[in-house]
Amino acid sequence: MDRLVKMQGLVRRIFAILATILVGIFIGFIFHMIQVNKFNNLDREITADSVTMEVTADIHPRGLITDSWEKNDAFPDKVINAKIYEATITNNSKCVMTDWSLRINIHEDCYVNNAWNGVVEIHQFTDKERVQTLDLRNYNAEDIILDYYLAGQDLLIPLKNGDYIVYYPDTSSSSSEVPLKSTAEYSGQTNIGIIMYSLSGNVDLSDFTMQYHIHKSYFADLTGKIYLVLLPTWLLIMLVGGLIAWIILGFEGQLIVQRQMLDDTFNLCAVVADAKDYYHREHSKNVAKYSRFIAEHMGMDKSDCDAIYYSALLHNIGNYSVPESILGKATQLTDEEKKIVRMHTVKGAYLLETINSIPHAAEAAMFHHERYDGTGYPVGKKGDEIPLIARIIAVADAYDNMNREKLYRKKFTKSEIIEEFKNNAGTQFDPMIVDVFLSIINEIEE
Ligand SMILES: [Fe+2]
Structure with a gap:
């Protein structure tokens, strides 16, 4: 457990x-x-003078040639020329541009005629600032609050030095202006068109500011x-x-239940073995504990110590064959009674031979009353002929007997026990095991 x-x-x-x-x-x-x-919410900005390559804007005449596109007769005293300008926005940032706007500052007299695909916010400064956002491809002239001229189908909104226009890209899904993907994974570029009129046909659109946001996902960089x-x-x-x-705990739980059943069964056998003699209550259990303690201090591994424990627990199982009147007799046993008592070793071994899970259990029961000098019973083995397990149990058995009161004598004192073991080492007991036992007797008593 x-x-x-x-x-x-x-x-x-x-x-x-x-x-x-x-x-x-x-x-x-x-x-x-x-x-x-x-990072995503950071307001970013570039101008014509910016050196960053993260995002670039380039405003130039379409086709890189000065293309005199149209002459206009809106004014009786002058002829103005038109030109298409293209603003190329490139996103090299490896992130998506989620929004952007392009402000173009005007430094000369000119007219804005058209722009696509988004809308244009126009700032005119005359007596006051007038601002209006228009879709120059789809407007209602009556709604225009700015100064403007109509030359046939052409809308001309005059601009002068200090005015500016802001282009906002088309956000519809059909347009690729915004969100603008990165050049790392897509074309990463969009082109917007603007038609401007002026007397010369050339309008300087080189002064601009572009504001934008870029967005990366949480898992885009190495940390992500x-x-x-x-x-x-x-x-x-x-x-x-x-x-x-779950598997190990389940397996371990089953193992513990099985181990507990084994313990309960063997403990019951030990109780039965001791039950006939009031003065031997819990004798087998004590002998088992002492035997395992000795084995542990002899350096045996856990499985051997467990085998010695269970063998010692059952060492007197043969007592079932001895009548209660003999086991509990207060006076000296007769020779015939002694023979019956001594048979508990043989009867016990006979029973324990049927148990395969505890090695040497039968030997323990058979030889635990043998003496080291060969004068024990039932066979008279001596020295190392006596199985080690039986020699260990013999010491533990003797200690428990000396350590409890009997009908015919009192319990031994600790010094009497030590003296008894020393006197009988080499005759009754294996001296090596006696040495181990005496070295741990204080711990055992505790
Ligand atoms: Fe015994």
Whole structure:
């Protein structure tokens, strides 16, 4: 049961660590999201003089030639010429441009006639500033509040030094003006057209400012990719760890139940073995504990110690064959009674031969009354001929007997016990085991 509790504690600690890691990942990811949002919300701006290549704008005559496109007869005293200008917006940022606007500052007298595909916010300064946003391809002249001329189908909005226009791109899905993808994954470029009139036909549109925002996803950069790997990895570890813990704890729980059934069964046998003699209550259980303690201090591994424990627990199982009147007799036994008592070793071994799961259990029952000098029973083996397990149990058995009161004598004192073992080492007991036992007698008494 202790082992199961330890394993449950270990599993709880592991899952607590995993939960802490998850909290750490989430906190880190939230911090990362804040950084990305800050990056995305940053107001960015370039001018004609900007040196950055992240985003560029280039305003030039279409086709790179001065193309005198049209003459106009709107004015009786002058002839104005038109030219198509193209503004090429390029996104090299490796992110998506989510919105942008292009402001063109006017430094000479001219007329804006048309622009596509978006709308144009026009700022005219006469006696006061007049501002209007128009779709120059689709307008109602009656709604225009700005100064303007109509020359046939052509709208001419006069501009002079200090005026400016702001182009806002078309946001419809049919247009590729915005959002504008990166050159890293797409063309990353859009061209807008503007028709301007002037006396010379050449209008200087080189003074501009472009404002924009770029957007990257939470998983676009290296940090984001790390989080993208970390979260599924954590989930996988949780699933696999949980499954392993469930299997191991289930298996361990079954093992503990089986072990408890084994313990209960053997303890019951030990109780039955001791039941006929009031003065031997719990004798087998004590002998089992002492035997295992001795074995542990002799350096035996756990499975051997367990085998010695269960063998010692059952060493007197043959007592079933001895009448209660003999086992509990207060006076000296007759020779015939002694023979009956001594047979408990043989009868016990006979029973324990049927148990395969405990090695040497039958030997333990058979030889635990043998003496090291060969004067014991039932066979008279001596020295190393006596199985080690039986020599260990003999010492533990003798200690428990000396350590309890009997009908015919009092309980031995500790010094009497030590003296008894020293006097009988090499005759009744294996001296090596006596040495081990005396070295741990204080711990055993505790
Ligand atoms: Fe015995």
